[in-house]
Amino acid sequence: MKTVSTPSSQLGTDVNRSGELEVFVLVADLGSFSEAARKRDVSPSAVSKIVARLEARLGVQLLQRSTRHLQLTAEGQKLYDNGKRVLADLNELEALVTARNKPSGVVRINASTATGQRLLIPLVPKLMETYPDLVLDLSFTDYVVDLIEARADIAIRWGRLPSSDNVARLLGHTRQLIVGAPEYLTRMGRPKRPEDLERFVRIGWNYPRAVPHWPLCDKKQNTEDKRKIHISMGQTLRVNDGEAMRHLAIQGAGLARLSLYHAWDDLKAGRLEAVLEDYNAGDLEPIHALYVGKPGHLPLRTRAVLDYLKEHVDLKHAESFPKEFLKRK
Structure with a gap:
């Protein structure tokens, strides 16, 4: 500081x-x-x-x-x-x-590994060019950190947020979907109904706050309770890192439920394919920039980085599933 x-x-x-x-x-x-x-x-x-x-x-x-x-x-x-x-x-x-009101000093940013590689790092060069007096200290962890304990000014996190004194600034949303490698789907047979997932390895998370199931929806049912389907994540393979989960799915180790933002390039290139889109619950996962303190009391350097992230993080393409990604059946 x-x-x-x-x-x-x-x-x-x-x-x-x-x-x-x-x-x-x-x-x-x-x-x-x-x-x-x-x-x-x-x-x-x-x-x-x-x-x-x-x-x-x-x-x-x-x-x-x-x-x-x-x-x-x-x-x-x-x-x-x-x-x-x-x-x-x-x-x-x-x-x-003294008219030296340019953002300067150290800003410590914490993000998950996948978010750091795919969302944050591409923004860093332009951010440094915009604010040459800033010093960026980046750290990547897939568990939710205590900002004060981790000495982080900003944390970028997906999904539900635990109760805390942190302030959250919404950066955008992304759709969730179940994906698998084409070769794996050919070998196992493409699932047609949620119950078909029982024969697949369902790659899960191994950290405490993770939701233990995949939410699906049977849109043909006439009541909300009947529409909801919860498929438990398997116990065969669990990880604590989003990039590890993505790579395991690409290698044919099992199915994974990833964000569309995370899987976009792999879907486009054919390395992954979406399954059971007719049963997709359509839930959007939010991404937030978290910080401690009142917005009006933030250091100029922290406020500048938060404003930059809000302006340049673009997730609109990841909110709805492109039809061209469904061409592989």
Whole structure:
């Protein structure tokens, strides 16, 4: 995080309140007095004294210290979360006053592996060209991260969102469909009805929040309850990575339920084919950019990246299934 700079020579008894706060946030970010001191080019004892003075002034313990690591107390976590926003506001105020209101500094973005490769990475070159003073720190994980714990400014996630204090900005939707490799479908016989799926390997997810079934719909039934069909994902093959699931389907290891956005190129090239589209429930999976904090209090750099994603992520083609993809029967 870029914060209001405190010169090394001022890291003594004359550090003001914002300077104390900046040093504390830096220690919390790096998890070490020594690393914070190295960053500031001062001694660890100088950094330790500033944090101790801050604790004495507030009358609370902010850090649990041990020989191996530092851990924030409840009061420390509260000061850290709010202190980062205060320092970001000071940065923006300084930038406005000095006419340096260009997004700059580090923006940490977390996404699933598949989303990172297919959606985020293609946008990065133009994003860096648009905002040359930004430093992008990208990480890819297929589980839902705690933004504060992962020190991420933005997380991009598909599907249902767990309850949290995060703010979600909708980027778009994509249709879901069941797909398989042509050779696999020829060998096994193309399924005609949902019950036919029982003889197929149904590649599933192995992380806790995953929905354990594939939702299908029998549109010929006259009541909503009868229309709904739930096909459980098989236990034979499970993964925690969307790209792994896609590649397994292409190699003929089983059927997979993927987003149309994810499978688009493979469907177009004939590496995958959709099955049971007459029973597709038509559900659209949303994709969100998640962040912590109120929209009006975001650092300029984070807001710039969020606005860029909202403007340039285009999923309209992935909301409905093209008829030409159904030509293979």
